[in-house]
Amino acid sequence: MNPLIIIGTGLAGYTLAREWRKLDATTPLHIFTADDGGFYSKPMLSNAFAGGKSAAQLATKTATQMAQELNAKISAHSEISAIHPERHSITVNGQEIAYSRLVLAQGADPIRLPLQGDAADAVMSVNDLDDYARFRQSLEGKQRVAILGAGLIGCEFANDLLAGGYEVDIIDPGSRPLSSLLPAEASAQLQDALSKLGVRWHFGTKAEKLDRMENGLRLTLSDSSTIDADVVLSAIGLRARTALASAAGIDVKRGIVVDNQLQSSAEGVYAIGDCAEAQGKVLPFVMPLMQQARTLAKVLAGTVAELAYPVMPVVVKTPACPLVVCPPAPGTSGTWLVEQTEQGVRGRFVDGDGNLLGFALTGTHTAEKNALAQQIAL
Numbered sequence: 001m002n003p004l005i006i007i008g009t010g011l012a013g014y015t016l017a018r019e020w021r022k023l024d025a026t027t028p029l030h031i032f033t034a035d036d037g038g039f040y041s042k043p044m045l046s047n048a049f050a051g052g053k054s055a056a057q058l059a060t061k062t063a064t065q066m067a068q069e070l071n072a073k074i075s076a077h078s079e080i081s082a083i084h085p086e087r088h089s090i091t092v093n094g095q096e097i098a099y100s101r102l103v104l105a106q107g108a109d110p111i112r113l114p115l116q117g118d119a120a121d122a123v124m125s126v127n128d129l130d131d132y133a134r135f136r137q138s139l140e141g142k143q144r145v146a147i148l149g150a151g152l153i154g155c156e157f158a159n160d161l162l163a164g165g166y167e168v169d170i171i172d173p174g175s176r177p178l179s180s181l182l183p184a185e186a187s188a189q190l191q192d193a194l195s196k197l198g199v200r201w202h203f204g205t206k207a208e209k210l211d212r213m214e215n216g217l218r219l220t221l222s223d224s225s226t227i228d229a230d231v232v233l234s235a236i237g238l239r240a241r242t243a244l245a246s247a248a249g250i251d252v253k254r255g256i257v258v259d260n261q262l263q264s265s266a267e268g269v270y271a272i273g274d275c276a277e278a279q280g281k282v283l284p285f286v287m288p289l290m291q292q293a294r295t296l297a298k299v300l301a302g303t304v305a306e307l308a309y310p311v312m313p314v315v316v317k318t319p320a321c322p323l324v325v326c327p328p329a330p331g332t333s334g335t336w337l338v339e340q341t342e343q344g345v346r347g348r349f350v351d352g353d354g355n356l357l358g359f360a361l362t363g364t365h366t367a368e369k370n371a372l373a374q375q376i377a378l
């Protein structure tokens with residue numbers, strides 16, 4: 001019997017394998033990954049630095065341990081180069097391997113800014129354990145980090161690096177941190193808290209050029225100002241890995257398009273996690289992928305199941321300014337109603353009829369997360 005094949009050992013691939021094994025303990029399972037297949041929790045990458053955690057400490061299980069736990073074969077350092085939906089097979093290292101069903105859990109690639117200058121290739125991004133190990137190593141004995149992007153990941157890294165004793169500059173073409181997720185009052189509080197820790201903000205401008213200097217790197221911005229740094233970290237966003245699916249003729253938009261059973265346009269080929277576009281949305285967070293994995297496990301085990309997202313607030317890991325956000329779906333029309341108290345900000349995003357569609361909470365108001373989540377009209 002051909003195995004169920006999963007491509008990817010991130011949270012999506014491994015969560016699916018665990019959920020499926022609860023329902024089917026014996027059908028052969030073969031998991032392929034381009035990395036070493038160790039299990040780690042990716043959200044920890046942006047708050048492990050101050051705690052002095054090495055990449056090895058973040059990997060809580062090896063591929064061998066995972067294979068045993070999941071009763072699976074795991075092929076690490078094995079990049080899939082093609083999928084053939086018509087033959088129900090994949091190609092890896094020049095060899096064609098047949099599957100019964102195939103799950104794409106390939107994640108997303110960091111978007112790279114096209115920079116000029118002789119050090120453009122020195123820009124780093126941290127999207128997996130190997131990146132994290134390289135980032136830590138590059139900071140040894142160094143002091144100054146310039147972060148491109150004042151979004152969620154950029155602000156989390158900034159808080160973590162400041163707590164670890166580094167100097168941080170943040171560059172963003174917008175006018176405030178987390179501008180796409182937060183009302184202005186909550187952004188202001190986050191900005192203030194990170195400023196007090198020492199962040200130097202550069203809003204309304206973009207990185208254009210990175211050059212090597214005698215003593216590190218020099219970033220030139222579009223407003224002609226310059227920032228000297230030892231390391232430049234890009235946190236400007238991710239793009240779903242869709243190339244394999246696309247080359248196989250599978251429907252791809254911003255992610256691999258799947259239906260409510262997580263099936264792509266190719267029969268027997270499914271997609272979950274950061275590479276998938278379900279219900280018209282790519283949601284690169286842990287809660288959505290858990291929901292997708294639980295649903296798909298049932299589908300693969302032959303149970304009737306349909307993807308339905310609960311309310312999914314995101315806890316932003318900026319201890320300087322505790323923050324929870326449950327953003328309204330992009331393009332939703334409505335208004336932020338914001339109360340500022342001594343405890344922080346309580347922002348409620350409502351439609352014309354007063355229905356709650358999203359919220360943002362800072363400070364001790366974050367304790368209201370569950371109560372507000374229950375009020376959201378799904």
Ligand SMILES: Cc1cc2nc3c(=O)[nH]c(=O)nc-3n(C[C@H](O)[C@H](O)[C@H](O)COP(=O)(O)OP(=O)(O)OC[C@H]3O[C@@H](n4cnc5c(N)ncnc54)[C@H](O)[C@@H]3O)c2cc1C
Pocket residue numbers: 007008009010011012013032033034035042043044045046078079080081105106107108126127128153241244272273274275283284285286287289314315316317
């Ligand atoms: C720094 C950081 C902090 C974050 N913090 C939070 C947070 O606080 N809360 C939250 O909800 N979300 C957070 N996220 C997002 C969350 O971590 C991701 O949504 C999630 O981990 C994605 O998991 P994934 O399995 O889809 O992808 P990945 O973890 O990227 O896994 C993809 C896998 O596919 C494999 N692969 C890809 N292509 C191939 C191929 N051709 N052949 C073989 N293998 C292949 C890769 O090797 C890898 O094993 C954070 C993300 C980052 C980067």
